[in-house]
Amino acid sequence: RIDGRRLWDTLMTMAEIGATPKGGVKRLTLTEVDRAGRDRFRQWCEEAGLTVRVDEIGNMFARRPGRNPARKPVLLGSHLDSQPTGGKFDGALGVIAGLEVMRTLQDLNIETESPLELINWTDEEGSRFGHSLMGSGVWSGVYHRDETYALKDLEGISVIQALEGIGYRGEEPARPFEADSYFELHIEQGPILEREGQRIGIVTGGQAQVWYDAVITGQDSHAGTTPPSARRDALLGAARIVELVDSLMRERGEDGRGTVGRLQVFPNSCNVVPGDVRFSVEFRHPSGEEIEALAQGFPERARAIADALGLSLELRELFRIPAQPFDPDCVGLVRDAAARLGLPAREIISGAGHDAIYVARRVPTAMIFTPCKDGLSHNEAESILPEEAADGCQVLFEAVLARANR
Amino acid sequence: RIDGRRLWDTLMTMAEIGATPKGGVKRLTLTEVDRAGRDRFRQWCEEAGLTVRVDEIGNMFARRPGRNPARKPVLLGSHLDSQPTGGKFDGALGVIAGLEVMRTLQDLNIETESPLELINWTDEEGSRFGHSLMGSGVWSGVYHRDETYALKDLEGISVIQALEGIGYRGEEPARPFEADSYFELHIEQGPILEREGQRIGIVTGGQAQVWYDAVITGQDSHAGTTPPSARRDALLGAARIVELVDSLMRERGEDGRGTVGRLQVFPNSCNVVPGDVRFSVEFRHPSGEEIEALAQGFPERARAIADALGLSLELRELFRIPAQPFDPDCVGLVRDAAARLGLPAREIISGAGHDAIYVARRVPTAMIFTPCKDGLSHNEAESILPEEAADGCQVLFEAVLARANR
Ligand SMILES: NC(=O)NCCC(=O)O
Numbered sequence A, B: 001r002i003d004g005r006r007l008w009d010t011l012m013t014m015a016e017i018g019a020t021p022k023g024g025v026k027r028l029t030l031t032e033v034d035r036a037g038r039d040r041f042r043q044w045c046e047e048a049g050l051t052v053r054v055d056e057i058g059n060m061f062a063r064r065p066g067r068n069p070a071r072k073p074v075l076l077g078s079h080l081d082s083q084p085t086g087g088k089f090d091g092a093l094g095v096i097a098g099l100e101v102m103r104t105l106q107d108l109n110i111e112t113e114s115p116l117e118l119i120n121w122t123d124e125e126g127s128r129f130g131h132s133l134m135g136s137g138v139w140s141g142v143y144h145r146d147e148t149y150a151l152k153d154l155e156g157i158s159v160i161q162a163l164e165g166i167g168y169r170g171e172e173p174a175r176p177f178e179a180d181s182y183f184e185l186h187i188e189q190g191p192i193l194e195r196e197g198q199r200i201g202i203v204t205g206g207q208a209q210v211w212y213d214a215v216i217t218g219q220d221s222h223a224g225t226t227p228p229s230a231r232r233d234a235l236l237g238a239a240r241i242v243e244l245v246d247s248l249m250r251e252r253g254e255d256g257r258g259t260v261g262r263l264q265v266f267p268n269s270c271n272v273v274p275g276d277v278r279f280s281v282e283f284r285h286p287s288g289e290e291i292e293a294l295a296q297g298f299p300e301r302a303r304a305i306a307d308a309l310g311l312s313l314e315l316r317e318l319f320r321i322p323a324q325p326f327d328p329d330c331v332g333l334v335r336d337a338a339a340r341l342g343l344p345a346r347e348i349i350s351g352a353g354h355d356a357i358y359v360a361r362r363v364p365t366a367m368i369f370t371p372c373k374d375g376l377s378h379n380e381a382e383s384i385l386p387e388e389a390a391d392g393c394q395v396l397f398e399a400v401l402a403r404a405n406r
């Protein structure tokens, strides 16, 4: 069995890197803090006898050889980057649990048939460059490498500059190599497992998404002298689009998701009618058709709002992810492991995006969810119990072992 | 007569300090760029034989002695700070025209009866510390010095730190000394003079205002997993308040002003339901009763919006300025000067706030407006003609001279 105590201690040590005053983590992708997390992870991997490679988008692969070198590796992992005010477990759990799997195999002197590779994907969160699942997206060929290199953060720093800045632009091409399967453990980030008293979520797939980047432009002018009839207030337009996104979500009932999470006003001065507002929009739904319908309808309705106010709207679709079912065999291994361990478990669709969703386009994939307190994530108060982490890690261990020795 | 060419050249030289690529100026109060502008202004004043003092809030006073030292000084001036994407003339015109008045007196060897003092007020714009008319407000006793010192910008730098940082925390107490009168030349920042073909605005007073600082708080949570029923989206609440401010303005017709100019989202990440939004609100109207009615009604209606969404709203009234009439005698001198010079002129109420509005509580005051292209201000495209600047400066010269030799 895995060592739950060691798993928890390692999670807590990683959580010190970028720790925030409110008990969360700020380890934004490709920053100095992220570098510190990556360096520590690399050191732990090497101590566990693994060989670490880095690809050209900064994804890290830590390999443990198998008895049969001809066999394709079984992959496992998640991400170490966080939201600006993120929690200690979102991403880190899957990476550190993967490390615990490797350490346990080493302790028990177990040699698997297939090699294993533990992965830390670059920029899963998307909060810095506006593009979630970046590392796995480039690896699996969904995103173009050079376009991704050119993405910029709000300070104007590009992905490639940031990669080089922290010394994690590796040599290996970022493209799907031959792999047997991929397993990812993650906290649910929603309330379902906790509410039902389940310990394990057997994730059967991910929901569909569409993301936009929007810029709405009017004219900045003096707040004291510009009469109502002469105003072209970009913030008023953005406010109406925020309202539209919320109502499109609610029209779809409890399964709908629609969010404006990022918004910036220019010039952002109390006594200036705002001339430009830049903001993000994203919709999600378990049904791909609902997302297709939104992607048809939303841009037109947003543009009508802008037109009515004499504003211009630039709306760029960043990406569209169809609903992604996972591999039935891999999902079966998760189900079996939970049953064997006697853990209460249910099938679940992932509300969050995960690297597994892109990897699944190339490699048979499954995910394991564990509960989190009040379903809260992307929040510094994100919280889980050590036993929940240990049980998730044990399921991961057994599913990976079963697959690697098949 | 004043030297219109020298006035324009000096304006253009000042506009190089903090020049922006789009032809505007970014000379935010108490920054290094502001220091450069102040240093240059001080040098010009000394070259014109003036003696410069700085008070404890950074206001600069450049004195020219009068024949009769017992007489109270006639004050003139404006401000050198700008908006983040401001124009070349908002504020700078009044200061540099004041300098041109001083230079002309020196050239012509004119000694006035009363001393003259040319003033550069600190932080008129309010865009950095959220509080317009700061220097004149402290000087005239409307704002408390120590509370003003403690105000912070978005980076957490306080006014006192910023003053000391650029070496402009002076010795002289910031309080109203005995003065005969105050004259301020400024661009109109609105469309009225241009539309009517007027060259001079005889400003009879300023409109009433009320400003707020607002923080609305919900809970940041995962955009992909948080169902509609569990969301407490602070940005949705802020969007509805933006809409409310706009409709309260429109209810008052063309004389109403209501603006949310500054707004910041936390944590500001695409895939996080916003937990906090911080924003500014300001209303203006020529009628003090309308502003009193808004200050009565707005907070309650904003709070109802927050309550309905399960959000909490902190609304702090920053200041309330009643409608401020100017001094009939001083206004008369402006009217007379324009008439003597044969310049088309009309009476006008100021839509923008000006240092003159606070100074008027202590000292007989008048203002002179000149047109600006398309009424545009608080915008890099702000533009005026050299002849307009020269005519405004000549009216200032004559009004000041008439008063100082009375
Ligand atoms: N797991 C997770 O929080 N991923 C961030 C990507 C997203 O779902 O927006």
Ligand SMILES: NC(=O)NCCC(=O)O
Binding pocket: A222, A224, A271, B090, B124, B125, B126, B132, B133, B189, B351, B352, B353, B354
């Ligand atoms: N004149 C001017 O633009 N002042 C800024 C203060 C304000 O009116 O908001």
